[in-house]
Amino acid sequence: MANTPVNIRILQRKLYLRSKLNSELRFYSLYDKLSRLDILEEAYRRCKANKGGAGIDGITFSYLEQQKKVVALLKEIQTQLQQKNYRPSPVKRVEILKDNGKTRKLGIPIISDRIVQMAMTIVMQPVYEPHLHEHSYGYRPCRSAQQAVKVIEMSLKQGYQHVLDADLSAYFDTIPHAKLMAKVERRISDSSFLSLLKSFIKAPISVETVNRKWRIEASRCGTPQGGVISPLLANIYLNDFCLKIHEKTPCKIVTYADDFVVLHKQTYTQEQLDWITQQLSDEGLKLNQSKTHCVDMGKLMNEFDFLGFNFQRITGLIKGTS
Secondary structure (H helix, E strand, C coil), rough: CCCCCCCHHHHHHHHHHHHHCCCCEEECCCCHCCHHHHHHHHHHHHHHHCCCCCCCCEEEEEEEHCCCHHHHCCCCCCHHCCCCCCCCCCCEEEEECCCCCCCCEEEEEHHHHHHHHHHHHHHHHHHHHHCCCCCCCCCCCCCCCHHHHHHHHHHCCCCCCCCEEECCCCHHHCCCHHHHHHHHCCCCCCHHHHHHHHHHHHHCEEEECCCCCCCEEECCCCCEECCCCCCHHHHHHHHHHHHHHHHCCCCEEEECCEEEEECCCCCCCHHHHHHHHHHHCCCCCCCCCCCCCCEEEECCEEEECCCCEEEEEECCEEEEEC
Protein backbone atom coordinates (compact mmCIF):
# COMPACT_ATOMS: atom_id res chain seq x y z
CA MET A 1 0.00 0.00 0.00
CA ALA A 2 1.24 3.48 -0.88
CA ASN A 3 2.97 5.41 1.90
CA THR A 4 3.48 2.33 4.07
CA PRO A 5 6.54 2.92 6.28
CA VAL A 6 9.75 1.30 5.04
CA ASN A 7 10.21 -0.94 8.11
CA ILE A 8 6.74 -2.41 7.64
CA ARG A 9 7.29 -2.94 3.91
CA ILE A 10 10.53 -4.78 4.71
CA LEU A 11 8.72 -7.04 7.18
CA GLN A 12 5.93 -7.74 4.72
CA ARG A 13 8.41 -8.50 1.96
CA LYS A 14 10.23 -11.01 4.18
CA LEU A 15 6.98 -12.72 5.12
CA TYR A 16 5.85 -12.81 1.50
CA LEU A 17 9.08 -14.32 0.20
CA ARG A 18 9.24 -16.95 2.95
CA SER A 19 5.67 -17.96 2.23
CA LYS A 20 6.12 -18.00 -1.53
CA LEU A 21 9.32 -20.06 -1.43
CA ASN A 22 7.85 -22.68 0.91
CA SER A 23 4.15 -23.37 0.35
CA GLU A 24 4.15 -25.85 3.28
CA LEU A 25 5.58 -23.39 5.79
CA ARG A 26 3.48 -22.56 8.86
CA PHE A 27 4.41 -19.29 10.55
CA TYR A 28 4.89 -19.69 14.30
CA SER A 29 6.02 -16.20 15.34
CA LEU A 30 3.59 -13.48 14.24
CA TYR A 31 1.85 -12.33 17.41
CA ASP A 32 4.80 -10.28 18.62
CA LYS A 33 4.62 -8.14 15.46
CA LEU A 34 1.14 -6.89 16.39
CA SER A 35 2.36 -4.84 19.36
CA ARG A 36 5.02 -3.01 17.37
CA LEU A 37 4.17 0.68 17.70
CA ASP A 38 4.95 1.40 14.04
CA ILE A 39 2.48 -1.28 12.96
CA LEU A 40 -0.21 0.02 15.32
CA GLU A 41 0.36 3.57 14.04
CA GLU A 42 0.07 2.39 10.44
CA ALA A 43 -3.04 0.39 11.35
CA TYR A 44 -4.59 3.51 12.86
CA ARG A 45 -3.75 5.55 9.74
CA ARG A 46 -5.39 3.00 7.44
CA CYS A 47 -8.48 2.66 9.63
CA LYS A 48 -8.91 6.42 9.74
CA ALA A 49 -8.59 6.59 5.93
CA ASN A 50 -11.37 3.99 5.64
CA LYS A 51 -13.59 6.31 7.71
CA GLY A 52 -16.68 4.50 9.00
CA GLY A 53 -19.03 5.23 11.88
CA ALA A 54 -18.65 4.69 15.59
CA GLY A 55 -18.99 1.28 17.20
CA ILE A 56 -20.97 0.48 20.34
CA ASP A 57 -18.86 2.89 22.44
CA GLY A 58 -19.80 5.88 20.26
CA ILE A 59 -16.15 6.96 19.86
CA THR A 60 -15.12 8.44 16.49
CA PHE A 61 -11.74 9.27 14.95
CA SER A 62 -12.52 12.98 15.14
CA TYR A 63 -13.22 12.68 18.88
CA LEU A 64 -9.92 10.87 19.50
CA GLU A 65 -7.96 13.53 17.64
CA GLN A 66 -9.81 16.49 19.10
CA GLN A 67 -9.19 15.12 22.60
CA LYS A 68 -5.58 14.20 21.73
CA LYS A 69 -6.16 10.61 22.82
CA VAL A 70 -4.67 8.74 19.85
CA VAL A 71 -1.24 8.15 21.39
CA ALA A 72 -2.76 6.99 24.67
CA LEU A 73 -5.10 4.60 22.84
CA LEU A 74 -2.26 3.05 20.84
CA LYS A 75 -0.15 2.66 23.99
CA GLU A 76 -3.08 1.00 25.77
CA ILE A 77 -3.60 -1.41 22.87
CA GLN A 78 0.12 -2.16 22.77
CA THR A 79 0.18 -2.98 26.48
CA GLN A 80 -2.87 -5.23 26.26
CA LEU A 81 -1.40 -7.10 23.31
CA GLN A 82 1.94 -7.53 25.06
CA GLN A 83 0.19 -8.85 28.17
CA LYS A 84 -2.03 -11.05 25.96
CA ASN A 85 -5.22 -9.81 27.58
CA TYR A 86 -6.76 -7.89 24.66
CA ARG A 87 -10.48 -8.73 24.32
CA PRO A 88 -12.67 -7.54 21.42
CA SER A 89 -15.89 -5.67 22.15
CA PRO A 90 -19.25 -6.64 20.62
CA VAL A 91 -19.71 -5.59 16.99
CA LYS A 92 -22.45 -3.07 16.29
CA ARG A 93 -24.74 -4.39 13.55
CA VAL A 94 -26.60 -1.98 11.28
CA GLU A 95 -28.60 -2.58 8.11
CA ILE A 96 -27.74 -0.64 4.96
CA LEU A 97 -30.40 -0.04 2.31
CA LYS A 98 -29.51 -1.52 -1.10
CA ASP A 99 -30.61 -0.28 -4.53
CA ASN A 100 -33.25 -3.01 -4.78
CA GLY A 101 -34.95 -1.84 -1.60
CA LYS A 102 -33.58 -4.69 0.49
CA THR A 103 -30.95 -4.31 3.20
CA ARG A 104 -27.56 -5.84 3.91
CA LYS A 105 -26.04 -6.35 7.33
CA LEU A 106 -22.94 -4.34 8.20
CA GLY A 107 -20.77 -4.86 11.27
CA ILE A 108 -19.06 -1.86 12.88
CA PRO A 109 -16.33 -2.71 15.43
CA ILE A 110 -15.09 -0.08 17.88
CA ILE A 111 -11.98 1.79 16.75
CA SER A 112 -9.50 -0.10 18.95
CA ASP A 113 -10.79 -3.41 17.52
CA ARG A 114 -10.42 -2.02 14.00
CA ILE A 115 -6.83 -1.06 14.75
CA VAL A 116 -5.94 -4.53 16.03
CA GLN A 117 -7.71 -6.20 13.10
CA MET A 118 -5.79 -3.97 10.70
CA ALA A 119 -2.51 -4.83 12.43
CA MET A 120 -3.37 -8.50 12.00
CA THR A 121 -4.20 -7.89 8.33
CA ILE A 122 -0.86 -6.12 7.78
CA VAL A 123 0.92 -9.21 9.13
CA MET A 124 -1.34 -11.89 7.60
CA GLN A 125 -1.73 -10.49 4.08
CA PRO A 126 1.81 -11.27 2.84
CA VAL A 127 1.62 -14.80 4.30
CA TYR A 128 -1.44 -15.71 2.21
CA GLU A 129 -0.96 -13.42 -0.78
CA PRO A 130 1.36 -15.74 -2.79
CA HIS A 131 -1.17 -18.57 -2.61
CA LEU A 132 -4.40 -16.81 -3.55
CA HIS A 133 -5.93 -17.59 -6.92
CA GLU A 134 -4.40 -15.57 -9.76
CA HIS A 135 -7.76 -14.07 -10.80
CA SER A 136 -8.83 -13.02 -7.30
CA TYR A 137 -9.02 -9.21 -7.32
CA GLY A 138 -10.95 -8.17 -4.22
CA TYR A 139 -9.16 -6.25 -1.48
CA ARG A 140 -5.67 -7.32 -2.49
CA PRO A 141 -2.56 -5.12 -2.88
CA CYS A 142 -2.19 -3.57 -6.34
CA ARG A 143 -5.42 -5.19 -7.59
CA SER A 144 -8.72 -3.63 -8.54
CA ALA A 145 -12.20 -4.23 -9.91
CA GLN A 146 -11.07 -2.72 -13.21
CA GLN A 147 -8.42 -5.43 -13.59
CA ALA A 148 -11.05 -8.11 -12.99
CA VAL A 149 -13.23 -6.55 -15.67
CA LYS A 150 -10.35 -6.50 -18.17
CA VAL A 151 -9.63 -10.21 -17.56
CA ILE A 152 -13.29 -11.06 -18.14
CA GLU A 153 -13.39 -9.00 -21.34
CA MET A 154 -10.20 -10.65 -22.62
CA SER A 155 -11.48 -14.13 -21.74
CA LEU A 156 -14.74 -13.52 -23.59
CA LYS A 157 -12.78 -12.50 -26.68
CA GLN A 158 -10.68 -15.68 -26.34
CA GLY A 159 -13.79 -17.80 -26.67
CA TYR A 160 -14.84 -18.23 -23.02
CA GLN A 161 -18.31 -17.06 -23.93
CA HIS A 162 -20.47 -19.20 -21.66
CA VAL A 163 -20.71 -17.35 -18.37
CA LEU A 164 -21.97 -18.58 -15.02
CA ASP A 165 -22.90 -15.31 -13.33
CA ALA A 166 -22.98 -16.44 -9.70
CA ASP A 167 -24.23 -14.91 -6.48
CA LEU A 168 -23.49 -16.39 -3.05
CA SER A 169 -26.24 -16.14 -0.47
CA ALA A 170 -25.06 -13.96 2.46
CA TYR A 171 -21.45 -15.10 2.00
CA PHE A 172 -19.84 -13.02 4.78
CA ASP A 173 -22.59 -14.02 7.22
CA THR A 174 -22.45 -17.78 6.54
CA ILE A 175 -18.73 -18.66 6.54
CA PRO A 176 -18.37 -21.54 9.05
CA HIS A 177 -15.99 -20.56 11.85
CA ALA A 178 -14.37 -23.98 12.32
CA LYS A 179 -13.64 -24.43 8.61
CA LEU A 180 -12.33 -20.88 8.33
CA MET A 181 -9.91 -21.38 11.22
CA ALA A 182 -8.78 -24.69 9.72
CA LYS A 183 -7.87 -22.91 6.47
CA VAL A 184 -6.05 -20.13 8.35
CA GLU A 185 -4.11 -22.70 10.39
CA ARG A 186 -2.60 -24.24 7.27
CA ARG A 187 -0.16 -21.34 7.18
CA ILE A 188 -0.13 -20.03 10.76
CA SER A 189 0.72 -22.09 13.84
CA ASP A 190 1.23 -19.19 16.29
CA SER A 191 -1.28 -20.10 19.01
CA SER A 192 -1.47 -16.57 20.45
CA PHE A 193 -2.15 -15.08 17.03
CA LEU A 194 -4.78 -17.73 16.24
CA SER A 195 -6.46 -17.27 19.62
CA LEU A 196 -6.78 -13.52 19.06
CA LEU A 197 -8.11 -14.05 15.55
CA LYS A 198 -10.68 -16.53 16.82
CA SER A 199 -11.83 -14.03 19.46
CA PHE A 200 -12.55 -11.51 16.70
CA ILE A 201 -14.40 -14.05 14.57
CA LYS A 202 -16.54 -15.05 17.53
CA ALA A 203 -17.03 -11.54 18.93
CA PRO A 204 -20.70 -11.11 19.89
CA ILE A 205 -23.05 -8.94 17.85
CA SER A 206 -24.90 -5.93 19.23
CA VAL A 207 -28.28 -5.62 17.48
CA GLU A 208 -30.76 -2.74 17.81
CA THR A 209 -34.27 -3.81 18.82
CA VAL A 210 -37.58 -2.24 17.74
CA ASN A 211 -37.68 -0.05 20.86
CA ARG A 212 -34.20 1.35 20.04
CA LYS A 213 -32.44 -0.69 22.68
CA TRP A 214 -29.53 -3.03 22.00
CA ARG A 215 -29.26 -6.74 22.67
CA ILE A 216 -26.19 -8.94 22.47
CA GLU A 217 -26.24 -12.03 20.24
CA ALA A 218 -23.67 -14.79 19.90
CA SER A 219 -21.73 -15.00 16.65
CA ARG A 220 -22.15 -18.61 15.52
CA CYS A 221 -20.91 -18.23 11.94
CA GLY A 222 -19.69 -15.62 9.49
CA THR A 223 -17.19 -12.80 9.60
CA PRO A 224 -19.10 -9.48 9.67
CA GLN A 225 -19.07 -7.46 6.47
CA GLY A 226 -17.54 -4.19 7.62
CA GLY A 227 -14.94 -5.85 9.84
CA VAL A 228 -11.44 -4.75 8.85
CA ILE A 229 -10.06 -8.28 8.57
CA SER A 230 -13.18 -9.76 6.93
CA PRO A 231 -12.15 -9.21 3.28
CA LEU A 232 -8.87 -11.09 3.77
CA LEU A 233 -10.64 -13.93 5.58
CA ALA A 234 -13.25 -14.06 2.81
CA ASN A 235 -10.48 -14.40 0.19
CA ILE A 236 -8.77 -17.14 2.21
CA TYR A 237 -12.00 -19.08 2.67
CA LEU A 238 -13.12 -19.03 -0.98
CA ASN A 239 -9.64 -19.80 -2.32
CA ASP A 240 -9.96 -23.60 -2.18
CA PHE A 241 -13.07 -23.48 -4.34
CA CYS A 242 -11.38 -21.13 -6.83
CA LEU A 243 -8.36 -23.42 -7.13
CA LYS A 244 -10.60 -26.42 -7.78
CA ILE A 245 -12.26 -24.56 -10.66
CA HIS A 246 -8.86 -23.56 -11.98
CA GLU A 247 -7.16 -26.95 -11.63
CA LYS A 248 -9.95 -29.47 -12.24
CA THR A 249 -12.08 -27.86 -14.94
CA PRO A 250 -11.49 -26.23 -18.34
CA CYS A 251 -13.08 -23.05 -16.99
CA LYS A 252 -11.77 -19.70 -15.76
CA ILE A 253 -12.99 -18.12 -12.55
CA VAL A 254 -12.68 -14.41 -11.76
CA THR A 255 -13.53 -13.25 -8.24
CA TYR A 256 -13.89 -10.07 -6.26
CA ALA A 257 -14.53 -11.05 -2.62
CA ASP A 258 -17.91 -12.82 -2.73
CA ASP A 259 -18.69 -11.89 -6.35
CA PHE A 260 -17.50 -14.27 -9.05
CA VAL A 261 -18.08 -15.44 -12.61
CA VAL A 262 -17.03 -18.76 -14.15
CA LEU A 263 -16.28 -18.67 -17.87
CA HIS A 264 -16.37 -21.71 -20.17
CA LYS A 265 -15.83 -22.27 -23.90
CA GLN A 266 -18.75 -24.68 -24.11
CA THR A 267 -22.33 -24.73 -22.91
CA TYR A 268 -22.52 -25.78 -19.27
CA THR A 269 -23.95 -29.23 -18.69
CA GLN A 270 -26.24 -29.87 -15.75
CA GLU A 271 -23.56 -32.19 -14.36
CA GLN A 272 -21.03 -29.34 -14.34
CA LEU A 273 -23.47 -26.96 -12.67
CA ASP A 274 -24.33 -29.60 -10.06
CA TRP A 275 -20.61 -30.15 -9.40
CA ILE A 276 -20.06 -26.42 -8.79
CA THR A 277 -23.06 -26.28 -6.48
CA GLN A 278 -21.82 -29.32 -4.58
CA GLN A 279 -18.31 -27.91 -4.16
CA LEU A 280 -19.78 -24.75 -2.63
CA SER A 281 -22.11 -26.80 -0.46
CA ASP A 282 -19.12 -28.77 0.84
CA GLU A 283 -17.68 -25.42 1.96
CA GLY A 284 -20.92 -24.56 3.77
CA LEU A 285 -21.87 -22.02 1.08
CA LYS A 286 -24.96 -21.69 -1.05
CA LEU A 287 -25.73 -20.11 -4.42
CA ASN A 288 -28.59 -17.64 -4.58
CA GLN A 289 -30.49 -19.40 -7.36
CA SER A 290 -32.65 -16.39 -8.17
CA LYS A 291 -29.55 -14.31 -8.94
CA THR A 292 -27.35 -17.04 -10.47
CA HIS A 293 -27.72 -17.75 -14.16
CA CYS A 294 -25.86 -18.87 -17.28
CA VAL A 295 -25.37 -16.45 -20.16
CA ASP A 296 -24.32 -17.34 -23.70
CA MET A 297 -22.29 -14.31 -24.74
CA GLY A 298 -21.98 -15.73 -28.24
CA LYS A 299 -25.51 -14.56 -28.91
CA LEU A 300 -26.31 -11.02 -29.95
CA MET A 301 -27.52 -8.66 -27.21
CA ASN A 302 -26.97 -11.15 -24.37
CA GLU A 303 -25.53 -9.46 -21.29
CA PHE A 304 -24.55 -9.75 -17.63
CA ASP A 305 -23.41 -7.39 -14.89
CA PHE A 306 -20.32 -7.71 -12.69
CA LEU A 307 -18.98 -5.21 -10.16
CA GLY A 308 -21.11 -2.43 -11.61
CA PHE A 309 -19.97 -3.12 -15.17
CA ASN A 310 -22.31 -4.36 -17.88
CA PHE A 311 -21.01 -6.85 -20.46
CA GLN A 312 -22.92 -7.31 -23.69
CA ARG A 313 -22.41 -8.45 -27.27
CA ILE A 314 -23.29 -5.80 -29.83
CA THR A 315 -23.04 -6.48 -33.56
CA GLY A 316 -20.24 -9.01 -33.13
CA LEU A 317 -18.29 -7.06 -30.50
CA ILE A 318 -18.07 -7.73 -26.78
CA LYS A 319 -18.14 -4.54 -24.76
CA GLY A 320 -17.91 -3.89 -21.04
CA THR A 321 -19.22 -0.55 -19.78
CA SER A 322 -19.59 0.94 -16.32
